[in-house]
Amino acid sequence: MRDDGAMTGRLGIEKRSTLPEHEAVYGPLPDVGKRHGRNPGVLVDEAEKAGLRGRGGGWFPTHLKLRAVVNSSADRGRLARTRHPVVIANGMEGEPASSKDAVLLAHSPHLVLDGITVAARTIGATDAFLAVHRDSPLVPGLEAALDEREAAGIDPLRIRLVTPPARYVSSEESALSHWVGDGVATPVFPDRPFQSGAAGRPTLVQNVETLAHLALISRYGGAWYAGTGASNAPGTTLVTVGGAVQQRGVVEVPTGTTVAEILRLCGGPAEGVRGYLTGGYGGGWVAADGFAEVAWDPESVRAGGGVIGASLLWALGDSVCPIDEMSRITAWMAGESAGQCGPCMFGLPSIAEDVRALALRQSYGGDMRRLTNRLALVTNRGGCKHPDGTSRFVSTGLQAFAAEVDAHLTGACSVASQRSTDPAFQLPVPAARLALLDTSGRDFT
Ligand SMILES: Cc1cc2nc3c(=O)[nH]c(=O)nc-3n(C[C@H](O)[C@H](O)[C@H](O)COP(=O)(O)O)c2cc1C
Ligand code: SF4
Structure with a gap:
């Protein structure tokens, strides 16, 4: 990072940093001031000035969340057993096509851990956790980073690494x-x-990315933070770029950077691009036409027909059948539900069947009306947003690839004869995934 405003990346994802290297770049962890009763530490005001919005998918204003936890805790009164807040850093990266959080945690673990510590102090938390999924290759590196901090005695509160099951929900x-x-x-x-x-x-x-940004704000202030990026969501953002580009990977750009520029940083398209998946499997498809000029910030991406979500930009090349890819992913998403609400238990499997029939070119117009009805029926009806995300994934795909849908309805496919056997999107192998119930290694009550 440089002081002159030139962007070399604020988040330190270029190479892995040890604690001394991290402190040499960013300085020591600042004292942000702790919470007193209903008054959180000053970092909440700085986060508001910064305009920081969460990077886990919803882009919700972070200062509102910090304040909500403080108020909820204060409302319980001094004697309530459950009054002390908890912080959980979400490094699970459930979106299979996303890798931005893994890259951040692998290269800049101390910025995330700084963020957990300053957030905990600001809201008066007495327990703090960093969650990455079970069997994550990040675990040894994160344990080493936590050991470094413990030896240096820099965290007033011990941060515990936890590894929940690797399931989407x-x-x-x-x-x-x-x-x-x-x-x-x-x-x-x-x-x-x-x-x-x-x-x-x-x-x-x-x-975890939100917390890394919060750590920067704790050091340099909200005004500094807001000095770059789009006014509706200032700062920088990590973007996972995948699919038909010369070099897949994770880049850090100021919010508001155009899609064209993000693709250029990845060497440009590797073939003709038919459309983009934005945000993740719970995000949305957009047709390629005109999308390169769209700015990468939540409101502009939405206006362009997409969803910034977990900041995934995936270019779908001309050599891939979008309906085939949608079918595989929809079936996987249907299998990832927690099985406790109607839209997930009955709606998603039926939607997946309809998309599969379309991919196999066995559908006709009536089937499409049934699919459209089913997509509307699952929206806003689940206990969480999983059905909404899956429904949006399919409905935006049907719009973005309308010509291919029409071709499939007549029994044709524009790429069937030339398609390679490799699917474009990788999906976790279901058999390798774990149940949602697992109490091993936990010691928190
Ligand atoms: C099905 C589902 C899966 C999610 N998976 C993740 C995830 O892997 N990582 C993440 O940070 N947020 C995920 N979220 C969003 C979280 O619920 C939550 O909004 C987020 O962690 C809050 O962090 P932020 O305010 O910093 O964005 C998921 C949401 C849904 C509905
Ligand atoms: S909608 Fe209900 S069943 Fe589906 S994942 Fe969310 S909570 Fe689980």
Whole structure:
């Protein structure tokens, strides 16, 4: 990072940093001032000035979440057993096509850990956790980083590494809180974690990238932070770029950078691009036409027909059948539900069947009307947003690839004869995935 405003990346993802290297670049962890009763530490005001919005998918204003946890805790009174807040850093990266959080945690673990510490102090948390999924290759590096900090004695509160099951919904914030509190990684509703999270305590769940940005704000202030990026969501953002580009990977750019520029940083398209998947499997498809000029910030991406979500930009090349890819992913998403609400148990499998029939070119117009009805029926009806994300994934795909849908309805496919056997999107192997209930290695009540 440089002081002259030139962007070399604020988040330090270029190479792995040890604690001394991290402190040489960013300086020591600042004292942000702690919470007193209803008054959080000053970092909340700085986060508001910064305009920081969460990078876990929803881009929700971070200062509002910090304040909500403090108020929820203060409302319980001094004697309530469950009054002390909990912080959970969400490094689960449940979106299979995303790798931005893994890259951040592998290269700049101390910035994330700084963020956990300053967030905990600001809201008066007495327990702090960093969650990455079970069997994650990040675990040894994160344990080493935590050991470095313990030896240096820099964290007033011990940060515990936890490894919930690697399932799509186990990283939804209420599921993560449920797992930390009770060892069950299913979403809980209607209360949100700030109201009743881990073991019934007010719980702050923030994406690891959000916490890394918060650590920067704690050092350099909100005004500095807001000095770059789009006015609706200032700062920089990590973007996972995949699919038909010369060099797939993770880049850090100021929010508001155009899609064309992000693709250029990845060497440009590797073939003709038919469309883009934005945000993740719970995000949305857009047709390629005109999308390169769109700025990468939440509102501009939405206006361009997409969803910034977990900041995934995936170029779907001309050599791939979009309906085939949608079919595989929809079936996988249907299998990832927690099986506790109607839209997930009955709606998603039926939607997956309809998309499969379309991919196999066995559908006709009536089937499409049924699919459209089913997509509308699951929206806003689940305990969490999993059905909404899956429905949006399919409905935006049907719009973005309308010409290919029409071709399939007549029994044709524009790429069937030339397609390679490799699927474009990788999906975790179902057999390797774990159950949602697992209490091993937990010691938190
Ligand atoms: C099905 C589902 C899966 C999710 N998976 C993740 C995830 O892997 N990582 C993440 O940070 N947020 C994930 N989220 C969003 C979280 O629920 C939560 O909003 C986020 O961690 C909050 O952090 P932020 O405010 O810093 O964005 C998921 C949401 C849903 C509905
Ligand atoms: S909507 Fe689906 S994933 Fe979400 S809580 Fe209900 S069953 Fe679980």
